[in-house]
Amino acid sequence: MIEPPAPEIEDDDVEPADAAVRVVELTAADAGERLDKALAASLPELSRARIQALIAEGRVSRDGQTLGNASGKAAPGAYRILIPAAVPADPQPEAIPLAVLFEDKHLIVVDKPAGMAVHPAPGSESGTLVNALLHHCGDSLSGIGGVARPGIVHRIDKETSGVLAVAKTDTAHQGLARLFAAHDIERLYIAFTRGAPHPARGRIDGAIARSTHDRKKMAIVRSGGRAAVTHYVVERAFGPAEKPLAARLACRLETGRTHQIRVHLASKGAPCLGDPVYGSGQPAAAIREAIAAAGLSRQALHAAVLGFVHPVTGERLTFESPLPADLATLERGLEAL
Known part of the structure; x- marks a missing residue:
């Protein structure tokens, strides 16, 4: 193969x-x-x-x-x-509902909810997107990703919601992988941050590797690591104009590394709201109230747009996912500041 x-x-x-x-x-x-x-x-x-x-x-x-x-x-x-530590080698099909945005014989595009891991791993052996796909697609998923990750070409964090494409054939898997490797994929995320980065529009270029202090975290490093570039724009700031308490950002990925947006925004002093790993420091009381009212229990990050050329048919495809309920409620609460 x-x-x-x-x-x-x-x-x-x-x-x-x-x-x-x-x-x-x-x-x-x-x-x-x-x-x-x-x-x-x-x-x-x-x-x-x-x-x-x-x-x-x-x-x-x-x-x-x-x-x-x-x-x-x-x-x-x-x-x-x-x-990595061993994970279940043979994930089982599970009848988990999927929000399918597109499907043909080559690939399937889904809107993943927050809280669902993409594939089995220690601590998330079941209830994953792979388990749901095995039930939905049967044996039609690409085998290139291996037994535990059939069809998986790219991934988003367990607690990040949004659009994800999965290959159903090896040809589609290879084609999508080439697009990702060439950075020929449109990926836009919506993030709600503590404060707002300065300047209001910019490019964050910082190589990412695992932290030498905490193996469960990633960090920007001066040498080694993998090149990572995020383009961001502040779409709206909330609170005093001179010192916003929070902001809504649109982030476009030029690369896609583990925790990239979360690490990059934290490096600008504007971590994602609700981020338990990179969100050091407490937001203002009014922001904490908005988070509580929204029932937000995860990082405020959503994969809103995914666009690419179909690796088999050549058709240009673009998929959009609206803000899920917790982030939509959070935004309304922030707008009231």
Whole structure:
């Protein structure tokens, strides 16, 4: 099977504390060999396909630099391979309702609710989007993503709501992966933030890697990590004009890294409201009241628009998802300030 390019992903799939780490020392004798082949030869417990998947997921690094090309040439040095804890290998179909925005024989586009993990992982072994898709689509999902992640080309955080495309055939999976790898996907998120970033429109360019202080968090790093770019614009500020208490932002992804928007906005001093990981500092009392009235129990982030060229038919497709009830209620409460 031809391996698709590694897709740009946004994901809450941060490694658990019990993830295993392997360090492999490649020598000058290995130089020039395909990276996946050289590593697989030194790690007989892992198949070459597994090595390829780990590289695609950004879990292989050398000298602190994350590697993303399994077919690239190996170089002498110490390679660090992070192997996530085992997850259920055979997710079961579950009759979970899906909000289907589009479906044909090649792919399906859904509006994922907050609180639903995209695929099984420690702590979310069932009730995931994959479980729901297996019931809805049967055996028609693409197998490239592996047994535990059939059809999954890109992901959004468990507590982020919004539009997600899933491949039903290997051809569609490969085509979508190429679009994500080439950044030829329209992705717009709506975020509600504590305060407002300055300037009101900008580009955040900061490479992202796992935090050296907390393996469950991501952080902007000066060296290593994966390039990440977010374009944002403040659509509306709430509260005093000179010092807004909150804001609604439209964020367009140029890349898609784990927790990218959440990390980037926090770096601007304007974390997503309700974010339990990156939202350090309390919002103003009036904002806390609006959050409570909305029943918001997650980060205020919504994948509102997803657009791409159909990888098989060539048709231009754009899908939009309105704000879910908790964020719509939050916005009304903020407008009353």
